[in-house]
Amino acid sequence: MDRLIQNQLMDLFGEHGVGLEPDEDWLLTEGDDFPAIRGIWHEGKDGGMGRLDLDIVLDEERTIEESFGGIGAGKAGCRDALDSFARNDFHVVLAACWHIVNKDKLxxxxxxxxxxxxxxxxxxxxxxxxxxxxxxxxxxxxxxxxxxxxxxxxxxxxxxxxxxxxxxxxxxxxxxxxxxxxxxxxxxxxxxxxxxxxxxxxxxxxxxxxxxxxx
Incomplete structure (x- = not known):
């Protein structure tokens, strides 16, 4: 699941001009340590909604912590949660942390x-x-x-x-x-x-x- 999360995040950010490089379970901004992002998927119990935790590290002291529910089991639930991130937080995070502002999206x-x-x-x-x-x-x-x-x-x-x-x-x-x-x-x-x-x-x-x- 970690590979799925990393690949989808790299694709999402790459589509908007941000290159991310894998470093174990983190994705680092190309040429710099920060901002950095990682996602951890928690499977739901008894077929319930799973949860994707996203950490976005701004610097050595500050980290944005966000969580998204995912409907479905396994990869389907994880993709659903990643889609929620893309629809909700992504363009705000992109503007605040990577300084790329799309005024059509926020x-x-x-x-x-x-x-x-x-x-x-x-x-x-x-x-x-x-x-x-x-x-x-x-x-x-x-x-x-x-x-x-x-x-x-x-x-x-x-x-x-x-x-x-x-x-x-x-x-x-x-x-x-x-x-x-x-x-x-x-x-x-x-x-x-x-x-x-x-x-x-x-x-x-x-x-x-x-x-x-x-x-």
């Missing part, structure tokens, strides 16, 4: 958090479940999150935010917002305050954002 904004100016790369909200129905993202979702970011005590470094919202279907919801891999209470409050569409069936939305210190 939004680029300028924002001041505390006293530090940042360039903010915002990915699309990606949907799982309810694929047969269009889902309108509330206009205040990102504005609520942006307000929380503006008051966050951020250092003058790269930061990343992962948003997850799940509509369970019985009136309950799941909300998780991470800042630099850790639960972020202000971000959770912002996302939980939004009036998300309520459906009878389960669906989930995922979003990834990176903040890079402005030059």
């Amino acid at each position: 939004a680029v904004r300028e924002l001041v958090a505390g006293t530090h100016p940042f360039t903010v790369y915002v990915g699309d909200f990606t949907l799982r479940g309810e694929e047969d129905k269009p889902l309108a993202i509330p206009e205040d979702a990102l504005s609520a999150l942006q307000a929380a970011i503006a008051t966050a005590p951020l250092t003058n470094d790269v930061h990343w935010i992962r948003v997850f919202y799940g509509n369970v279907g019985d009136g309950t919801t799941q909300v998780e917002v991470l800042l630099d891999n850790e639960p972020w209470a202000a971000g959770h409050k912002a996302i939980a305050s939004v009036e998300w569409p309520q459906h009878e069936r389960y669906y989930s939305l995922r979003n990834f954002i990176a903040l890079v210190p402005a030059d």
